[in-house]
Amino acid sequence: MRELHVNLGENSYDILFGSGLLKNLPEYIKRVYKGKKLFIITDNNVEKYYREQLETILKDYDFTFYILEAGEKSKTLDNVAKIYKAMINSSLSRDDLVVAFGGGVTGDIAGFAAATYMRGVPFIQIPTTLLSQVDSSVGGKVGVDLVEGKNLVGAFNQPKIVLIDTSVLKTLTDRYFFDGLAEVVKYGCIHDENLFSLLEGLKNREEVMEHIEDILFRSCDIKREVVEEDEKEHGLRMILNFGHTVGHGLEQYYNYEKYTHGEAVSLGMIEILETGEREGITEKGTLERTKKLLMQLNLPVEDKYNREDVIKIMKRDKKNKKGEVNFVMIEKIGKHKIVKIKEEKMYDFLYKNR
Numbered sequence: 001m002r003e004l005h006v007n008l009g010e011n012s013y014d015i016l017f018g019s020g021l022l023k024n025l026p027e028y029i030k031r032v033y034k035g036k037k038l039f040i041i042t043d044n045n046v047e048k049y050y051r052e053q054l055e056t057i058l059k060d061y062d063f064t065f066y067i068l069e070a071g072e073k074s075k076t077l078d079n080v081a082k083i084y085k086a087m088i089n090s091s092l093s094r095d096d097l098v099v100a101f102g103g104g105v106t107g108d109i110a111g112f113a114a115a116t117y118m119r120g121v122p123f124i125q126i127p128t129t130l131l132s133q134v135d136s137s138v139g140g141k142v143g144v145d146l147v148e149g150k151n152l153v154g155a156f157n158q159p160k161i162v163l164i165d166t167s168v169l170k171t172l173t174d175r176y177f178f179d180g181l182a183e184v185v186k187y188g189c190i191h192d193e194n195l196f197s198l199l200e201g202l203k204n205r206e207e208v209m210e211h212i213e214d215i216l217f218r219s220c221d222i223k224r225e226v227v228e229e230d231e232k233e234h235g236l237r238m239i240l241n242f243g244h245t246v247g248h249g250l251e252q253y254y255n256y257e258k259y260t261h262g263e264a265v266s267l268g269m270i271e272i273l274e275t276g277e278r279e280g281i282t283e284k285g286t287l288e289r290t291k292k293l294l295m296q297l298n299l300p301v302e303d304k305y306n307r308e309d310v311i312k313i314m315k316r317d318k319k320n321k322k323g324e325v326n327f328v329m330i331e332k333i334g335k336h337k338i339v340k341i342k343e344e345k346m347y348d349f350l351y352k353n354r
């Protein structure tokens with residue numbers, strides 16, 4: 001087993017990595033929680049595979065399960081209200097523990113409910129998708145979507161511990177496996193050419209799995225470093241959003257039906273690299289190299305969407321300040337740069353001559 005420590009003063013926590021961690025869940029829970037009452041939030045896909053196993057492992061606890069419909073469309077305030085009701089019905093108090101057991105949607109909504117129910121109940125993250133293991137379970141961004149846009153309501157609420165069991169990845173479909181790798185490509189682009197090169201050498205899922213602990217550890221370590229420096233996203237943390245300005249726009253434009261989060265981020269990264277090369281910000285060849293890698297990972301690199309519509313959505317991006325959009329650009333693989341563009345110039349900046 002490997003461990004990372006995220007140092008955020010009184011909000012510090014550990015991330016544990018290993019195959020088969022779930023079997024010793026009570027031991028890891030006891031590191032941060034001595035009580036007996038658990039409120040476990042998961043979704044109907046994950047429940048199918050792991051509920052029985054969890055019920056056996058957690059037999060000495062008094063637990064309640066709350067099951068969400070799998071998918072981004074569940075990340076709503078309506079569902080948060082339903083979760084609060086179930087929390088009240090199970091007499092959950094501030095001394096108890098919320099467990100987010102699932103992918104990014106589960107972690108985001110569970111973390112938000114935990115942040116706000118009775119003004120805060122502690123919670124832990126047990127991510128079960130590759131995307132949530134490399135990204136969303138770490139760093140404390142929790143929240144829900146509004147019809148106006150993705151993640152528009154939320155909080156920074158750090159978990160008490162993150163438990164990453166690599167063995168649960170075996171139940172992921174190929175589509176969701178590669179979805180998670182889009183975020184790893186992102187880390188490579190913004191901060192680590194070696195991680196990017198490692199992925200370039202891996203030709204299929206089996207080969208990726210041979211290196212999975214290194215990939216997870218390095219991804220979470222990059223995230224740790226950035227979040228420790230800028231927990232509340234006043235500056236540096238924006239780099240973790242590379243590809244997300246366009247990506248979130250596309251997810252919403254297609255009503256969360258056409259693309260998974262990672263697929264939309266893949267398209268978003270390509271748009272920004274094309275812009276970067278055309279504007280002379282990005283070293284020539286970076287776009288082609290990234291495109292090749294994303295295609296190798298079965299991720300989309302081209303889509304004919306309505307640009308005006310997606311620009312409208314992007315105007316609500318949380319990185320926008322005083323009428324300017326902060327675009328996370330890449331100078332070369334491993335080196336990021338934040339570029340400010342006036343909102344009214346955004347269309348030309350992204351799509352001029354294309």
Ligand SMILES: O=C(O)C(=O)C[C@@H](O)[C@H](O)[C@H](O)COP(=O)(O)O
Pocket residue numbers: 135136139141150151183233237238240241244318
């Ligand atoms: O943790 C962060 O900071 C990120 O931006 C990581 C993103 O990969 C992640 O998808 C995040 O949830 C998006 O955040 P948002 O602030 O753009 O809603």
